[in-house]
Amino acid sequence: xxxxxxxxxxxxxxxxxxxxxxGVLNTISSDPFVIKKAKAIILPGVGAAGxxxxxxxxxxxxxxxxxxxKKGKPxxxxxxxxxxxxxxxxxxxxxxxxxFKGVVKKFRKxxxxxxxxxxxxxxxxxxxxxxxxxxxxxNKSYFYFVNSYYCAPVDSKIIAGETTYGETFAxxxxxxxxxxxxxxxxxSGDVGFQLLKNFIRF
Amino acid sequence: MxxxxxxxxxxxxxxxxxxxxxxxNFRDAGNPITLAKKYDKQGADELVFxxxxxxxxxxxxxxxxxxxxxxxxxIPFSVGGGIRTVNDMKVILNAGADKVSVNTGGxxxxxxxxxxxxxxxxxxxxxSLDAKMxxxxxxxxxxxxxxxxxxxxxxxxxxxxxxxxxxEILLTSIDTDGTKLGFNVELTKRVSxxxxxxxxxxxxxxxxxxxxxxxxxxxxxxxxxxxLFHFKELTIQQVKKCLKKNNILVRN
Numbered sequence: 001x002x003x004x005x006x007x008x009x010x011x012x013x014x015x016x017x018x019x020x021x022x023g024v025l026n027t028i029s030s031d032p033f034v035i036k037k038a039k040a041i042i043l044p045g046v047g048a049a050g051x052x053x054x055x056x057x058x059x060x061x062x063x064x065x066x067x068x069x070k071k072g073k074p075x076x077x078x079x080x081x082x083x084x085x086x087x088x089x090x091x092x093x094x095x096x097x098x099x100f101k102g103v104v105k106k107f108r109k110x111x112x113x114x115x116x117x118x119x120x121x122x123x124x125x126x127x128x129x130x131x132x133x134x135x136x137x138x139n140k141s142y143f144y145f146v147n148s149y150y151c152a153p154v155d156s157k158i159i160a161g162e163t164t165y166g167e168t169f170a171x172x173x174x175x176x177x178x179x180x181x182x183x184x185x186x187x188s189g190d191v192g193f194q195l196l197k198n199f200i201r202f
Numbered sequence: 203m204x205x206x207x208x209x210x211x212x213x214x215x216x217x218x219x220x221x222x223x224x225x226x227n228f229r230d231a232g233n234p235i236t237l238a239k240k241y242d243k244q245g246a247d248e249l250v251f252x253x254x255x256x257x258x259x260x261x262x263x264x265x266x267x268x269x270x271x272x273x274x275x276x277i278p279f280s281v282g283g284g285i286r287t288v289n290d291m292k293v294i295l296n297a298g299a300d301k302v303s304v305n306t307g308g309x310x311x312x313x314x315x316x317x318x319x320x321x322x323x324x325x326x327x328x329x330s331l332d333a334k335m336x337x338x339x340x341x342x343x344x345x346x347x348x349x350x351x352x353x354x355x356x357x358x359x360x361x362x363x364x365x366x367x368x369x370e371i372l373l374t375s376i377d378t379d380g381t382k383l384g385f386n387v388e389l390t391k392r393v394s395x396x397x398x399x400x401x402x403x404x405x406x407x408x409x410x411x412x413x414x415x416x417x418x419x420x421x422x423x424x425x426x427x428x429x430l431f432h433f434k435e436l437t438i439q440q441v442k443k444c445l446k447k448n449n450i451l452v453r454n
Contacts (some may be wrong), residue, residue, distance in 0.1 A: 013298050017273050047323035102382070112400045112423060114325050114369055118205045118247055118453040142205065142453040144278060146325045165204055172211065189276045 002026040002200070003038035005065070007055040009047045010079065011184075018193060022145075024200055025085055030059045040200070041065065046079025046146070049104065050092030052080050075178045076199050082173065082180030083151055091149050100173065103156035109166025113147040121161040121171045121183070130196035133160060133174060135198050141191040143171070143183035143201060150182060205451045206417050207247035207424035208438055209402060210431045212237060214283075215255045217263040221380075221429040231432035234267050235274065241431065242275040244438045247453060249275065250372070250402075250426060252330075253283025254347065265297045271300020282330050282372075288317050291374070295322060303372055305329035306345040309352060309359070312366055319367025328402075329368035331360060333389055334376040341375075341389055347446070348376050356389070357396045364397045371397065372426070375405040382408025390420035402426050408437065410444040417450050 161172030185192035282303030374387030
């Protein structure tokens, strides 16, 4: 059973629709008991970092998620869910979970914000390929993005995928049991579904 | 690099897809879910559903279509038509849509745009703007299904709406809509230059060259078409092939 975390922010339905299509048992929950029992956690998110952290803290999900990650539970952060893994976001100048060192910055070089649409993800860090996140996904595949902010990790070794929108940024981060993706795999056609499948096989 | 997007539009009434010409005269174009799945398979980058009559009865039918579509397509889609309150938007997002567009509702009550953006995020709020030329290089915003001239400049309203919180603009040219004589390049270019959110150009697609033109000269970020695709005059792949030949980046 995979727990899709409910913290009151957008698009949990899209993620569960995708998981259902893949035949993966899943539930939307903010219940600590359910989340602790789950085999893996997905943190989705559409919206602002400030609201996201506020909602997590109100439900005491910030400490729960951090603990579950430390225990080694497979974790996938999608879009805002990836950004919250870092120390701080420029969006609202908010402190986030701090699991990865680095900040979340606003796009400055491109005129049209948010980035909306399909962009390429280039695989980085060959050794991460062993983790099979990219099985059956060609390099430089297109994924669907909707974001005005991007993650800037301090440790470049965790960057598994890079994308360019004015600036080149980390579109996938991966370390041990944690995966963060800036795009929406549940909305990225066949390659998106394949990535979800690969994460589930983790 | 970010690709340009090709977006089929499904105008709907009573559970059927229809197509109009200059906002009047509708033809039946088929079952919305079947069409949505087909376009997904054919390489559409997004879908737009527009409830053109937006009555209470039609709202339930629309929600049913949204729920089923969300479970069966793998690309993002937006829904519009008769959105007047934050709750209208909430219900549609909960049913599975990724974005909601506001037109007359947002113009009459601009606070709706801000409230929706604050509640759901500005990337979920699309301003649907119907514009008609009233004098040389001056386009006014028309509301109520393109029937009422608000006397407000389309460019001014586009700017204001993005400040209020709209994250994207679906710009329809009433003059070219349904004519198949090409998108409105001048209007699109001016609106695109005036705002810093992505623009979806809509109205007038008739042949392959129209798409190349609206991206190269109109500075559109996405192009929308309806009857062209519904009546199989062109396919999405044909459009994308032509764009690639003209060095415009699209998703395969």
